[in-house]
Amino acid sequence: AQSVTQLDSQVPVFEEAPVELRCNYSSSVSVYLFWYVQYPNQGLQLLLKYLSGSTLVKGINGFEAEFNKSQTSFHLRKPSVHISDTAEYFCAVSAPIYNFNKFYFGSGTKLNVKP
Amino acid sequence: NAGVTQTPKFRILKIGQSMTLQCTQDMNHNYMYWYRQDPGMGLKLIYYSVGAGITDKGEVPNGYNVSRSTTEDFPLRLELAAPSQTSVYFCASSYPGNSQETQYFGPGTRLLVL
Numbered sequence: 001a002q003s004v005t006q007l008d009s010q011v012p013v014f015e016e017a018p019v020e021l022r023c024n025y026s027s028s029v030s031v032y033l034f035w036y037v038q039y040p041n042q043g044l045q046l047l048l049k050y051l052s053g054s055t056l057v058k059g060i061n062g063f064e065a066e067f068n069k070s071q072t073s074f075h076l077r078k079p080s081v082h083i084s085d086t087a088e089y090f091c092a093v094s095a096p097i098y099n100f101n102k103f104y105f106g107s108g109t110k111l112n113v114k115p
Numbered sequence: 116n117a118g119v120t121q122t123p124k125f126r127i128l129k130i131g132q133s134m135t136l137q138c139t140q141d142m143n144h145n146y147m148y149w150y151r152q153d154p155g156m157g158l159k160l161i162y163y164s165v166g167a168g169i170t171d172k173g174e175v176p177n178g179y180n181v182s183r184s185t186t187e188d189f190p191l192r193l194e195l196a197a198p199s200q201t202s203v204y205f206c207a208s209s210y211p212g213n214s215q216e217t218q219y220f221g222p223g224t225r226l227l228v229l
Binding site for chain 2: 004009034036041042043044045046049090102103105106107108
């Protein structure tokens with residue numbers, strides 16, 4: 001079975017500072033990796049995903065993530081955050097062994113950007 | 116495209132009442148999903164559907180029922196509401212449903228059972 005761990009439930013950061021949101025996963029098979037963002041009172045929307053190829057994936061709003069197979073990690077980074085990045089971020093994995101798109105979500109990290 | 120829409124946005128139920136959460140997508144996606152989101156717990160899959168007329172249980176199906184009579188609609192029914200069902204419910208869809216595909220989420224329904 002697959003599982004996803006987001007180690008930090010909350011990350012406070014000042015505006016224009018860099019940020020890293022950590023995600024580790026456990027799986028006995030190869031997986032696809034996703035980061036979703038949830039703004040207050042909204043649904044989840046895709047930030048970026050890793051399917052194959054380059055381990056550095058660039059997403060929307062200046063975010064990027066790096067897949068590290070040996071450390072089973074997929075950490076999300078942004079070099080300079082804005083107030084508008086305040087949201088909850090979810091890491092998710094899916095495995096190609098199912099006959100449908102089964103996602104395993106982490107518990108989320110709330111990013112609080114302060115002025 | 117409106118994407119995935121959900122109604123209502125918010126509802127308060129008394130214990131034992133029933134209700135249906137509506138979900139509609141206009142992207143012609145075959146696959147649809149219902150999740151619940153509890154604080155600090157991430158999203159848990161309740162039910163999913165791979166096409167009209169086909170549904171199956173996810174991780175936490177107890178206390179819920181679904182139907183899929185059309186490609187567009189995937190309602191979730193709570194028959195006897197319990198406080199443990201207080202949560203935020205999200206509907207999602209994807210096409211064609213393999214594990215590479217992005218899931219598109221609705222805005223959610225906040226349910227409070229008292």
